[in-house]
Each structure stands twice: as structure tokens, then as C-alpha cells.
């Protein structure tokens with residue numbers, strides 16, 4: 001397989017005083033260009049830590065991350081992150097929030113007019129152009145996440161990192177936003193690494209689901225291919241045997257691991 005993004009023998013240990021906790025152990029994962037990969041696992045197993053290592057926000061204790069064969073050591077616009085709780089600047093408008101990233105990345109390659117058009121193009125992609133003059137406090141949670149996604153996409157990242165991007169939303173808004181992200185992935189062909197707790201979300205959106213064992217020393221327990229063609233329609237999938245089989249497999253994995261920990 002062509003390794004676009006490679007997580008190579010990653011271990012992560014946190015030390016506080018005399019106490020050391022090994023959070024991640026021997027994480028190996030290869031992601032192809034254009035793939036949508038989800039990471040699922042119980043709370044506290046180290047999913048966010050792993051995403052932060054890929055983002056360059058935290059260093060691995062051993063091993064590392066390669067993007068197009070180059071080692072990742074710090075945050076960069078080639079790996080844009082969308083967090084669960086939007087991280088828009090409250091004093092800037094929707095337009096200005098997206099513009100900030102665009103100005104940084106394209107300062108020398110796009111003219112002012114091109115940058116303006118690019119901001120609007122990305123706001124249009126997430127259907128938020130109408131709210132360009134609004135501030136974050138004036139729009140809903142789902143809208144804020146849309147703007148966060150526009151801001152990330154506008155940087156033209158090689159990899160889009162989604163840390164439970166729909167986690168704080170109500171079920172309907174969540175479904176709408178999942179559909180939007182699926183449509184964007186279809187249209188733009190982004191490489192996406194997403195953390196989720198939600199089994200249905202993982203199956204609906206992903207090409208592969210990475211299932212993590214419980215921490216400490218969490219590992220990749222299993223990787224499941226989702227053999228569903230795209231575009232995917234949530235209503236049709238509800239009765240699709242391949243969908244139900246994947247869902248069952250992930251539930252079994254999480255349930256068995258969960259029981260294992262309780263018994264230990």
C-alpha cells in the first residue's frame with residue numbers, strides 16, 4: 001500500500017513527578033491518499049493523544065509520523081485540525097476567522113482578491129457564506145463546526161484531522177454535518193483521520209475503522225475495512241447487511257474489550 005501518512009512504531013509515555021503512564025504502545029498505521037480512516041476506542045485510551053501526535057502538538061516518546069515520507073515534528077497547515085469544541089476566535093467574524101488561516105498559508109502565493117475569493121469559496125462549500133459577517137456567538141453549534149471545517153479546508157491541508165467534530169452536537173445537526181463531511185470528502189478527495197466514540201458514525205463515514213484496545217498501553221486491536229460503495233446514504237444503509245455486519249463487528253470489539261477490563 002502507498003503510505004501517504006505513516007504512523008511508525010509510536011509509543012507515548014506521560015511522566016508526572018515519579019509517575020509514568022504508558023498511554024500508547026507500538027502504534028503502526030499506514031493511510032493512503034484520499035482515505036477516510038476513523039479511530040474508535042473507549043474513553044481515555046489515547047485517541048486524542050494519537051491525533052495530537054499526528055498534528056505535531058505532542059511528540060511521540062518513540063517512533064514518529066511521516067507525511068509523504070517527511071517526518072512531522074511540529075504543527076503545520078498541511079495537517080489541519082477540527083476539534084470537538086470549535087476554536088473560532090470570538091471577536092472575529094466568520095469571514096475573518098477563515099481569512100486568518102488563508103492569509104497565513106497563502107500570503108505569498110495568492111493576491112488579496114484571490115484570498116478573498118478563496119475564503120468565500122470555502123464558506124460556500126460548508127453552506128456558511130450567508131453568515132460571513134456574523135460572530136461565533138451569533139451562530140449555532142453546528143454552524144460553528146461548519147466554519148471550523150471551512151477554516152481547516154481553506155488551508156488546503158494534506159490531511160484533515162477531526163477530533164470528535166460532531167461530539168457536542170444534537171443528533172439531527174450531527175447527521176446533517178456528517179452528510180456534509182461525506183459530500184466534501186467525495187468532492188475534494190481529502191485524506192481524513194477522525195476520532196469518534198460513535199459506532200454508526202465510524203461505519204457510515206470511514207473506509208477503515210481502527211479499533212483501539214483500552215489503555216494504559218493502548219494498541220491497535222483491529223482494523224476493519226468498510227466495504228460500502230460511495231456515495232453512501234444513511235437511510236439505505238440502515239438495512240444494508242454489509243453495514244450491519246461492520247457495525248456488529250465494532251460493537252463486539254468494544255464490548256469484549258470493555259468486559260475484559262472490568263474483569264481484570
Ligand SMILES: Nc1ncnc2c1ncn2[C@@H]1O[C@H](COP(=O)(O)OP(=O)(O)OP(=O)(O)O)[C@@H](O)[C@H]1O
Nearest residue numbers: 014015016023042043044045046047048049050215
Ligand atoms: N498531558 C498529559 N499528561 C499526563 N497524562 C495525560 C496527558 N494527556 C493525556 N493524558 C492521559 O493519557 C490518557 C489518554 O488520554 P486521551 O485524551 O488521549 O484519551 P482519549 O481516548 O482521547 O479519551 P476521550 O475519548 O475521553 O477523549 C489518559 O489517561 C489521560 O489522562
